[in-house]
Amino acid sequence: MDDSIRFLLENAAHTVKKLGLSDEKILQQLYEQCTDYAILTDGHPPLSSAAAEEFLALPEGKTIQDKFILGLFAPDDTLVGMLETIRHYPDEKSWWIGLMMLSPEHRGKGLGSQLYQAYETWVIQQSAQFVCLAVLEENQPGFNFWQKLGFEVIRIAPPQQFGNKVHRRYVLRRQV
Template sequence: MLIGEMTNPVSFALNRPGYLAKLLNLEDAGVLQRLYEQCTEFALLTDGQPPALTAAREEFDVVPGGKTTQDKYIFGLFAPQDDLIGMIESIRYYPDDQTWWLGLMMLSPEHRGQGLGKEFYRAFENWVAEQGLKQMSLSVIEANDPGLQFWKGLGFEMLRKTEPRQFGNKTHAVYVMSRAVATTA
């Protein structure tokens, strides 16, 4: 199945009752910005500074070379009260036509440690599998050991470690990781 023939490009459910992931658009930048601000510790770890006031707005426009905003998917995770508590930013067909790249996943601090992040990722991967892609890839900065352990726990394997590069006020080496997408039954 090709991406243009998506089975459900708008949302996917988690196994947890009342939790739903919905495709976000530019009009959702305000609510997404609040999530960025709740997750300030990640911005401080990565960039050495709090998220910019325009971070969520810019998230909708930033794509790697050779890709367009049509290739970008930002899903928001909504709790039963319809509060945005998490997000996944991703790029289809990157770096090749069988891979979906996960650029960023955030979960509000009060919802961590309950298995919700794993459920969110697995539901996302199931949705990606329905689109016919075969592989998920992502990167983790070397300083983010909890993130590295999280992704390893989900079956991601390290492909390589990059040379250090600049992220805001900080410099980090990056672990590039990948895993085969579970096929849908």
């Protein structure tokens, strides 16, 4: 684990830490707890290689140094959520959130909002001006979540294949 990135949520109980390759097993467990989200996205449960692939997947032109997988840890140090982000993407002024998910029993209690707020504070310190992301049209609760945090739709991405499914996605942005 990279100890250089570590912060607390507003509740002062949950910790956020950058995950590294040695955390693949706990990240895979989180993916499996979030099977509902894999089914919504891909139409099938997570692959056994989901976490390993997450550490390697990069948008064109970006390197592994640009990618941060932040783990959300409960007070007993179990991984209960994650936020994956790419710096300076899709442009120099922006940070892109590729995925954020919490295990089902930790959702709907304000933790996701606190994780996002802590992340935003951190990216502002890194001179970010915008945070961008895409949310599946089918993911209405996810869309509501981002809208409540002040994100606005800037465009609709054309239909794209994800596993067994095809999705339209809203591209959202927030000035930070």
